Amino acid sequence: MTGLESVFARARTEGRAALIGYLPAGYPTLEGSQELLAAMIDGGCDIVEVGVPYSDPVMDGPTVQAASDKALRAGFRLRQLFEVVERISSHGGQAVVMTYWNPVHRYGVDAFARDLAAAGGQGIITPDLIPDEAATWMKASDEHGLHRIFLVAPSSTDQRLEMTAKASSGFIYATAVMGVTGTRDKVGAGAAELVRRTREHTSLPIGVGLGVRNGEQAAEVAGFADAVIVGSAFIQAAEADGTDGVRRLAAELAEGVRSPR
Amino acid sequence: MSEAGTVTTRRDPAAVDPPEKVDLHAPGKHDPDETGHFGPYGGRFMPEALVDALDELRDSYDKARVDPDFVDEFKRLLRDYAGRPSLLTEAPRFAQHCGGAQVWLKREDLNHTGSHKINNVLGQALLTKRMGKTRVIAETGAGQHGVATATACALLDLDCVIYMGEVDTQRQALNVARMRLLGAEVVPVKTGSRTLKDAINEALRDWVTNVDTTHYLLGTAAGPHPFPTMVRNFHKVIGAEARAQMLEKAGRLPDVVTACVGGGSNAIGIFHGFIDDPEVRLVGIEPGGHGLDSGEHGATLTEGIPGMLHGAFSYLLQDEDGQTIEAYSISAGLDYPGVGPEHSWLKDTGRAEYTAVTDDEAMHAFQLLSRTEGIIPAIESAHALAGAIKLGKELGEDGVILVNLSGRGDKDMDTAAKYFGYAS
Ligand SMILES: Cc1ncc(COP(=O)(O)O)c(C=O)c1O
Numbered sequence: 202m203t204g205l206e207s208v209f210a211r212a213r214t215e216g217r218a219a220l221i222g223y224l225p226a227g228y229p230t231l232e233g234s235q236e237l238l239a240a241m242i243d244g245g246c247d248i249v250e251v252g253v254p255y256s257d258p259v260m261d262g263p264t265v266q267a268a269s270d271k272a273l274r275a276g277f278r279l280r281q282l283f284e285v286v287e288r289i290s291s292h293g294g295q296a297v298v299m300t301y302w303n304p305v306h307r308y309g310v311d312a313f314a315r316d317l318a319a320a321g322g323q324g325i326i327t328p329d330l331i332p333d334e335a336a337t338w339m340k341a342s343d344e345h346g347l348h349r350i351f352l353v354a355p356s357s358t359d360q361r362l363e364m365t366a367k368a369s370s371g372f373i374y375a376t377a378v379m380g381v382t383g384t385r386d387k388v389g390a391g392a393a394e395l396v397r398r399t400r401e402h403t404s405l406p407i408g409v410g411l412g413v414r415n416g417e418q419a420a421e422v423a424g425f426a427d428a429v430i431v432g433s434a435f436i437q438a439a440e441a442d443g444t445d446g447v448r449r450l451a452a453e454l455a456e457g458v459r460s461p462r
Numbered sequence: 463m464s465e466a467g468t469v470t471t472r473r474d475p476a477a478v479d480p481p482e483k484v485d486l487h488a489p490g491k492h493d494p495d496e497t498g499h500f501g502p503y504g505g506r507f508m509p510e511a512l513v514d515a516l517d518e519l520r521d522s523y524d525k526a527r528v529d530p531d532f533v534d535e536f537k538r539l540l541r542d543y544a545g546r547p548s549l550l551t552e553a554p555r556f557a558q559h560c561g562g563a564q565v566w567l568k569r570e571d572l573n574h575t576g577s578h579k580i581n582n583v584l585g586q587a588l589l590t591k592r593m594g595k596t597r598v599i600a601e602t603g604a605g606q607h608g609v610a611t612a613t614a615c616a617l618l619d620l621d622c623v624i625y626m627g628e629v630d631t632q633r634q635a636l637n638v639a640r641m642r643l644l645g646a647e648v649v650p651v652k653t654g655s656r657t658l659k660d661a662i663n664e665a666l667r668d669w670v671t672n673v674d675t676t677h678y679l680l681g682t683a684a685g686p687h688p689f690p691t692m693v694r695n696f697h698k699v700i701g702a703e704a705r706a707q708m709l710e711k712a713g714r715l716p717d718v719v720t721a722c723v724g725g726g727s728n729a730i731g732i733f734h735g736f737i738d739d740p741e742v743r744l745v746g747i748e749p750g751g752h753g754l755d756s757g758e759h760g761a762t763l764t765e766g767i768p769g770m771l772h773g774a775f776s777y778l779l780q781d782e783d784g785q786t787i788e789a790y791s792i793s794a795g796l797d798y799p800g801v802g803p804e805h806s807w808l809k810d811t812g813r814a815e816y817t818a819v820t821d822d823e824a825m826h827a828f829q830l831l832s833r834t835e836g837i838i839p840a841i842e843s844a845h846a847l848a849g850a851i852k853l854g855k856e857l858g859e860d861g862v863i864l865v866n867l868s869g870r871g872d873k874d875m876d877t878a879a880k881y882f883g884y885a886s
Contacts, residue, residue, distance in 0.1 A: 256785040257659065257771060259666045260509050266653055279783040302507055303770040307784030329507050329770070333497060354511035356673065361513065379511055380671040 204295045205323040205348055205371045208247045209406045209427060218423035218458040220245060221408055222451060223299060223432035224439070225252035226285040227277030228268045235288050240444040241435065242294045244451025250326060250430065251285055253300035260301075260328040262383030264433040279304055283320040290321025297350060297371070299326040305338075314341035324348025324371045332368035339368065350374050353399055355391040366403035372428060375399060377411045383433050393425045419457025429458050486698040487527040492737060494804075498687020501810060504803035506686040507770040512666075515673045520688040522593050527695065532588065539584045540699060543617065544574045546581075548700075550707035553865075555834035556847075560854025563861030566712060567837070568704045568732060570868045577840060577869030578700060578728040579610040579681060585696035587614035590677040597621040597676040601665045603630055603658035603724070604795035604842070605637025606869060607681030612646035622646040625664045627657040630794050637873055655788045658798050662772050682725025683802035686773030690802050694730045701735020704864060712862060718743045718853050721866035722845040723763065723816065724795050726802035728868035733814060743815065746805060747849035749791030750818035760789035762801040763809050763816040776803040792821040792877065793841040795869075819848040825881050827851060828871065840869030841877065 202210065212219040222241040228234050238249050254272035258265065282298065289296040298317060305313045305325070317325070324347045330338065332351055342349050348371025353362055356379060366373060377392035396407050409422045410430030414437075422429045431454055438446035494500045506516060526532040540546040549569040557565040570578040590598055598620045602608030608624040615622035624641055628650040631638050641648050654660035662680075669678040683693040701719075708716055719736050721729035723746040736742040751759035759765065762777050769778040771786060779787040779799035791797040808814035819827075828844035830851075831837050839847060843866070850865045857863070871878070879885040 256654065257663055259663050259772075260670070262667070263653070270654075273785070301770075303778075303780065303786075304784035306769055307767075307780060307782070329509055329773075331506065331508065331510055331513060334505050334507060352510045354509070354514075356511055356514040358514060361510070365510065376511060379673060381667050 203323060203346070203348065203371070205248065205297070208295055209372065212247065212427070218426055218461060219247040219406070219428040220419070220451070220455050220458045221248045221250055221428050221430045222246040222435050223250040223252055223430065224435055225254045225265070225268050225272050226282050227254055227272035227275060229271050230275045231277065231281055234272070235285060236444050237439050237447050238285065238289055239292065240448040241451050242289070242292070244448040245455025246451050248295045248297060249289055250297050250299050250432070251282065251289070253279065253282055253298060253304055255301045255304060258301060260381055262381040262433065264436050265382045268436045279308060283316050286317065286320040286322045296322050297324045297326055297348065298322055299328065302327060302330040310337045311341045311344070314345040314347055318345040318347055322347065324350055326350040326374055328352060332365055335368065352376055353395065355379055355395050359398065362399050363402040366399065366405065369403070369405060372406040372408050373399060373403065374430065375407050375409050375426070377409050380411065382411055392422065396425050416453040416457035419454045420460045420462050423458045423461035429454065484702050486702055487533050487695050489527070492734065494687065494691055498691070500804045500807035503768070503776050503806040504687055504690055504774050506773060507775065508686045508773045509670060511670050512673065515669070516686055516688070518593065522589060523688055523692050526589055526592060532592065536585055536588055539588070540581065544580045544584060545572065546699065547703045548572050550704060550711055552711070553831070553835050556831055557854065559830060559834070560851050560863065561857065561861070562859040563854035563857045563863050564712065565850055565854065566708065566716065566862070566864045567867045568700060568864060570700060570728065570866060571837070571839065571843070571870035575606070575610045575613050576872065577606045577610070578697060578731065579607045580613070581699060581731070582681070582693050582696040582727060583607070583610040583614045583679065586677070586679045587618050587620060590620060590679070591618055593677065595675055595677045597623070597672065598679050599623045599625065599665050599668050599676055600679045600681060601625050601658065601661035602681065603627070603661070603798065604793070604873060605630070605634040605641070606795060606873065608646070608648070609637055609640050609644070611679050611681070612641040612644035615646065616644045623668070624648045625651050625661040625668070627651050627655070627661045629656040630658065633794050633877070634873060657788070659786065659800070666772070681727070683727040683730045683804065684725040684772060684774060684776070684800055690774065690804055693727055694734065694804065697727055697731025698734045700728065700731040700866065701733060704732055705735040708864060714862065715739055715742050716862045716864035717857055718745055718861070719864045720745045720747060720846050720849045720853060722747050722796060722842045722868060723801060723805060724798050724842060725800070726805045728866050730802060730804055732866040733808070737813065744808070744813065745849060745853060746814055746816040747845045748816055748818040749793055749796040749845060750820040750823070751790045751792070753820050754818060758790040759818065760791045760797045760799065761818040762789070762799060763805060764818050768806065771800040774803045776806045777801055777809070792824065792881070793845065795840070795842040796845065817849065819845050819852070823848040828878065829882065837867070838871035839867055840871050841874045843868045
């Protein structure tokens with residue numbers, strides 16, 4: 202069993218959803234991001250999703266964009282990603298990387314997979330890589346034992362859900378609403394329906410992201426999904442209160458995923 | 463793998479197909495493979511949320527392109543609204559500065575709204591109606607595509623939102639006013655470099671959110687499949703007309719066809735008229751800005767490395783980490799760090815060549831055409847003219863050059879006045 206699989210297995214026995222928290226590597230600085238990610242795990246995140254800051258993040262709303270920009274302006278370099286992942290792994294945390302595809306392509310897909318696996322990373326979430334274009338990544342991920350976490354959306358047809366589910370491993374990322382990242386007052390009603398439709402094609406865990414910001418919403422999503430994914434709200438917490446804010450939010454969300462509704 | 467760009471047939475140069483008889487829209491051997499790849503380039507590097515919309519667009523377009531009703535309506539608008547066919551004008555006084563070679567100008571500047579952009583916009587706006595969508599979004603750099611889009615939306619009664627980098631809204635204030643006059647909402651984009659590439663990012667974010675009602679009317683032959691093919695086909699009329707006009711007026715095909723390359727739409731449109739004439743050289747001119755060594759340019763094909771941006775795999779200005787490098791050009795319509803995927807394939811196969819001219823070379827050509835022919839070109843198009851000056855010197859007196867004059871220069875008066883010190 203991979204680290205990721207054992208997290209989901211444990212959550213399942215405990216009758217709860219897993220909590221996945223996102224922050225960009227190098228935000229606000231390299232050192233700072235390592236502290237924030239550690240605080241996330243302390244507070245109760247089961248898995249951390251380490252973002253790769255990128256110049257053209259089309260799936261992201263203003264909060265993640267601004268954080269990404271901050272990291273790049275602070276001098277973030279791609280190779281530092283592996284240091285960040287390594288730190289998490291050596292503290293017993295489970296890390297997946299969320300990245301737009303061009304940085305991976307530029308680094309070399311196989312080299313990236315090799316270095317990520319060596320750092321203890323579990324896999325990659327690919328917001329702008331669909332299975333249709335992923336031949337190189339399929340091969341590299343198999344070779345280096347990494348999970349392929351593709352996205353599904355409310356607009357995905359059943360045929361695409363099936364195809365994407367087949368190509369995925371570890372878990373599947375269901376985007377709750379049609380839109381970009383950012384906190385929302387309501388998680389889309391379409392989220393539960395998307396999870397239901399996706400389940401018809403897979404026994405993999407399904408995580409729901411885009412819009413979750415508090416314990417109450419986490420509990421709601423935990424009622425129908427295997428993982429709750431939170432990003433922008435962690436950035437807002439970091440902006441407001443640094444590591445304390447992040448730890449507090451993680452604790453609130455961790456309680457939420459333990460009281461599914 | 464696709465056959466695109468591989469030249470197999472040699473046409474009889476004297477064979478004149480009247481442009482209205484040639485089917486520019488039918489599927490053919492220069493189309494990409496089924497998933498939108500020209501060789502290794504193109505494809506779809508897009509969020510899953512948009513795949514269904516791209517499939518819908520592809521299916522609608524595939525039906526429309528072989529539907530005589532659609533094709534006839536498109537041709538009617540090009541003729542009765544845009545003013546096609548555009549003229550072919552010889553430029554003998556300008557040619558004296560081009561090593562004595564003959565120079566012919568394809569006058570896209572005479573189209574309604576002042577550039578080639580109207581061709582693609584009318585095609586996609588008609589398609590939007592067919593898809594039953596009511597809202598159109600678009601990006602714009604110089605404002606030409608935004609103005610053309612706002613125009614077509616006024617004509618066809620579609621809601622229109624234009625994303626424009628904040629920097630460009632200042633550089634092209636008059637075009638902002640034009641779009642607003644035409645009823646469009648103009649949204650200044652304040653993220654990233656605040657120029658064209660960020661306007662595209664913002665338009666994509668809007669599209670993901672509003673895809674049910676909205677068509678993204680992309681302004682160049684780039685982006686995810688089917689955009690590069692569809693936009694190209696709407697612009698093929700440029701090359702088809704130009705080929706027939708050359709045969710009629712010059713009595714022969716040109717030695718070289720040249721066009722400026724931003725995203726690549728005007729270039730791909732004129733190139734396709736000659737792509738099966740292997741004796742005709744196709745030369746794309748990129749913005750060299752302050753010079754290739756300065757690092758401040760937009761010469762994607764000349765200096766870039768293949769990568770993914772805005773949904774396609776193509777040459778790209780990027781750093782070692784795969785971050786996009788901001789492009790620079792005096793011309794707002796050319797400062798884009800990516801380029802349409804078919805150009806990447808034409809470059810690799812050798813069917814087309816790409817080279818750059820600097821801001822200064824372009825501005826020299828801009829002034830020269832104004833003073834020798836009484837035609838003020840767009841600064842974008844002035845890059846192609848600067849290319850013709852160099853190519854003419856290579857070819858000498860026997861040479862014949864066809865230049866795509868993609869737009870007129872009225873929009874550039876502010877920049878030109880500053881550059882030449884005309885403002886009092
Ligand atoms: C007159 C003119 N020519 C050329 C371009 C560059 O675009 P493309 O390379 O797609 O033809 C623009 C873009 O705004 C333009 O306005």
